[in-house]
Amino acid sequence: MRVTIEKDFGFEAAQQLPGFPEGHKCRRLHGHSFEVRIAVEGEVDPATHILYDHARISRAVEPLLVQLDHQLLNEIPGLENPTIESMAHWFWERLEPLLPGLSRISICETPRVRCHYHGPSASRTGP
Template identity: 30%
Template sequence: MFRISKEFHFSASHQLTHLPDDHQCARLHGHNYIVVVELASATLNDDGFVRDYHELKPLKTYIDDTFDHRHLNDVMEGHSTAENMARHFFDWCKARWPETSAVKVSETPKTWAEFRP
């Protein structure tokens, strides 16, 4: 299996209002997010790629236009956790690139959430 991945960055605020008031994530705060999309295929195309990285530019545009420097509670349905964001970006990517195999989202340098069916 061949696997490729590409990393995207954005900054945004959010608030997990369903958590107890004394939980740090219940307060308004922000992160510098990293999103990594992974694509996998047993075969390569005629150019020797799983998919040309340039074809992933629509994800950058989507992130920049919809998420960057936004309040995630205003742009996402449900809780704006890294886990839910990973699933959201996976579904968005899979609808465009069938080779999508996983998406990871980081809120901090030490934390990652991944959605991989």
């Protein structure tokens, strides 16, 4: 049986988006309550009836959240222009080696704005 497990995390951070045009409100220093959703996909182990121990996902993500929480994202290496697109990629690069079956990283900066990243092979149609 193939399943997808998703786990949500959150952090608070400030950012400026230097790639936006002069005068755009997102170029100014501002903050968000970010939500990060990590999805892993694979076959359920017939012996345990699980795909992943959820704590395994938490152990991989927590050190990254410590780096980001209550920080200015622009000061973190790799996030000099911290759009949600670049943040999703930043998370992927750090989690992919730790979480076999990683299938999607979603970053929400507001309840109505989010980015879903499926890894470097964006054109793939399935696992």
